[in-house]
Each structure stands twice: as structure tokens, then as C-alpha cells.
Amino acid sequence: MPKVTCHNICDAIAAAPLPDGMHTKLIGIDGCGGSGKSTLARQLAQDIGARVIPTDDFAAWDCPLEWHDRFMAQVIGPFQANQPARYQRYDWHSRTLANWITVPAGGTVIxxxxxxxxxxxxxxxxxxxxxxxxxxxRLARGLARDGADAWPMWQGWMAEEDAYVAAELPAKQADLVIDGTQPLAAR
Known part of the structure; x- marks a missing residue:
């Protein structure tokens, strides 16, 4: 099996066909909290000139995975209709919906x-x-980022993630599975 590099992934993304009728190429990067998704997304976005929509703009500690209807209505649905996505970002510090963000249709969005x-x-x-x-x-990374006081929330969050992974089997549905313990080489 060839070595997975940022260059290979960018090539695979470039070669991936758009879903029927869509003008925006949507790339999904999934994984449990602390896996390295955000780091990978930033690296790929920089390399391919993509915009990034974090699901953390929708999720909350007390509602970690039940935001998908709003995401469909404000992001996926508009892109499927070749319209810009417009959504209200969740602020994790104030625990409220914050500013509105508009992401133009077209190009690549992660x-x-x-x-x-x-x-x-x-x-x-x-x-x-x-x-x-x-x-x-993942837990060590998460607590390093969020602080030791976040331990009880991480316990709940990880239980929700476990249920999602068991029900949806995202690794089996992915075009590519990456080892999040290793840095991704450029080439």
C-alpha cells in the first residue's frame, strides 16, 4: 500500500467527482474528538485552497451530536442547491449562538x-x-486543549462518539482512513 501523504490526499480530492448537480465539492473529515481532524483539515485547506466548516460551529457540550438537522438546512441543503451556505456559529465560551457565517457556493469546502x-x-x-x-x-489531546476541568464533559462526549461510531461505522464508509498518531508527510 502506498504511503499516505498530503500530496496523495490532495490528488484524490482533485480526482473525486462532484455529486450529481452540485457545483461545490464537499470533503468530509471525520474522527472522534482529539483524533487530529482539525489539523488535517487546516493542512489540506491550505494546500488545495479550500474553505473549512467545522462541525464544532454546530455542536455543543450538552448537545454534541444532535445538530445535524440544522447543518442540513444551513450548509448541506444550500450547497446541494448550488447556493451559499449561511449558518449561525455556536460559541463554546458563551454557550450561545453567535455570528452568522456565509460560505459561497463553488470550489472545495471541507x-x-x-x-x-x-x-x-x-x-x-x-x-x-x-x-x-x-x-x-485523543483524551490526552482533548484535555490538553480544553483543560482538566473538561474531564466530565469529555466523558459524556466520548460516550456519544462511541454510540455514533458503533451505529454509523464511519471508518468503513470513508474513502480513506488515516492514522492520527502520525504526522502527515507533505510528499
């Missing part, structure tokens, strides 16, 4: 976050990536 390649979104996704990282590493 949807990054836990459950980004859920079954509901798959018909609109041109390419699907799953970042797989052991639970202990």
Missing part, C-alpha cells in the same frame, strides 16, 4: 468534525476521510 461523514451527509460528499486515533491519545 466539513471537519465528529460525524462529518454521517450517513445523512454522505450523498453530498465527494470524498470522505476518517482519522483514527487511540482513545487514550
Amino acid at each position: 466539513i471537519e468534525g465528529v460525524s462529518a461523514i454521517r450517513q445523512l451527509f454522505r450523498p453530498a460528499l465527494a470524498y470522505k476521510i476518517y482519522v483514527e486515533t487511540p482513545r487514550a491519545i
